Amino acid sequence: MSPYPGGDRSVLAQHETFLDPLVLLTVAAGVTRRARLGTSTLNALWQPPMLLARSLATIDQVSAGRLDVGLGLGWSRDEYQAVGTPWQGRGVRLEETLDLFDRIWAEDEVVRHDGALWTVPPSYVRLKPRQRPRPPVLLGGFGPATLARVGRRADGWLGVGLPLPVLAQAWEAVTGHAAKAGRDADALRLVLRVNPVFSADPVPDEQVPNRGTVRQLADYLSAAVESLGAEPLIDLHHTADDVEEFLDLARELHDLVRSRTA
Template identity: 40%
Template sequence: MRLGLRLPQRLGVDLQHDLVEAARTAEAARTAEAAGYASLWTYELLLFPETPVEPYAPPDVPWPESGRQAADPLAVLTAAAVATEEVRLGTAVLIAALHTPVQLAKQLATIDQISGGRVIAGMGVGWSTDGFQAAGATRADRGRFLDETLDVFDAVWGPDPVTFRGPRVVIDNASVLPKPVSKIPVMLGGGASNLGRGTSSNALRRIAERADGWLPLLTTPGPAGAAELRASWDRIRHMASEYGRDTSRMEMVVVGNVTFTDRPAGPDRSAFAGTLDQIMDDIHTAAEAGADELIVDLNLQDWFTGTRRMLETAVEIRARAVAAGV
């Protein structure tokens, strides 16, 4: 199983200091690549509502203070593209309803050209009503906006001239450049009981029918979590085969949102919450579930005083994974 790393993006209360840290994206990307990480990833957080419409996770989990704001995911990914040579560069995930489809397709294709064809487009429907409202969308729009965005990707990343008609987007016999170096893999998040939000048959169908891979969260530690994730992945691939797709080309890239604790977390802990030893156990669980890759996300640590401390921890996790034969 390969390991990927989410790049540092968070912006907290001390914005001047944090923006200086965010400017070290190139250093972070180079360090992660040198340490052997196979991929670098960004995430999307448009805004942090002071009085959110809904909790961060049901039934009443508050929004994490450590992630109050995040630098723009595509700008950070562009900096990483310039600073690296081989690692894949992905988004996990962009929220389709927050973007204009054609502009997003051009941005991703541009980064793909800059990087020499290393981009992975991780997409999702999103869930925050506050974010949707800021972008002029609603929760009811999110599924159809994602479907239209995927349709636009297919159209504008194909040959020119492009003609496309959708609910929002109309392109009439026009050239749309740049094109990606080659087909950009599109991976989709959701579809399982991520953050307790339930299972969506529509999400599973969309992944099986349209995606090059799945970006699930591992939420349950140990054998039960591995079995749960493996069962969902098997279901997706079975559905994909019924659509006539080559499932051997599909990837499961698990997201591990790490939260360190001073003492070992109890038996009711969530995956990737606990001591470093427990986090390493969860990395093994992802491998046992059949993950092709695991994204290590260290952006939630309040005690990280800067990018350098985060990178030291990332390098240690990579070294321990190699030593353990992951």
């Protein structure tokens, strides 16, 4: 089994059961009206790009243009083996997937693609996303090639809870690559996902934001917003045992961060 990239390298119990994200986004689209909907992160290579592009365009249509497409490459060789996708060459495969998305979602009704990995004969594809020219595409990952790819062609980076100096260094690399590519670096988004485990008592600073009190996490997020323009995305399933606790923690954290950044 592939070791988990964090902690004691074992897979967390909370990660042993996940519902299909595209199905859940479709359900969420039907019961919300204003909230943005997205993934952090959807493994981009586990289904053919034509099918994934159609599913994402469908969600963007049924949600009236509220989809953020958050993509990553994953970390588990076992998962790649299970879905029949090669582990080697993931970056090249993602690049061509993004090429195909741009082609499929363009205004042209007839789509054609001749690539190293996929060939699409001339095909009518009239289903397009509601958002034009496409839904925002955000990419996760930390390697130099990934940060360069974000700067070259994505709409933002899906960062995670790192020490602020490390986070700032990675974000500087992204914006630097964007500037080199002739893009507007200021238009890129830094979406910062944190999966905290809350404690009753304060913990040493080096454990924040992965552990700590609600106030410690609020201080960290406020600093990330103010210094980097980050958009916090908080995942509480590591620390909340039921829906009520989840909502209570989310409300307390929201109010603290809002009071510091207003």
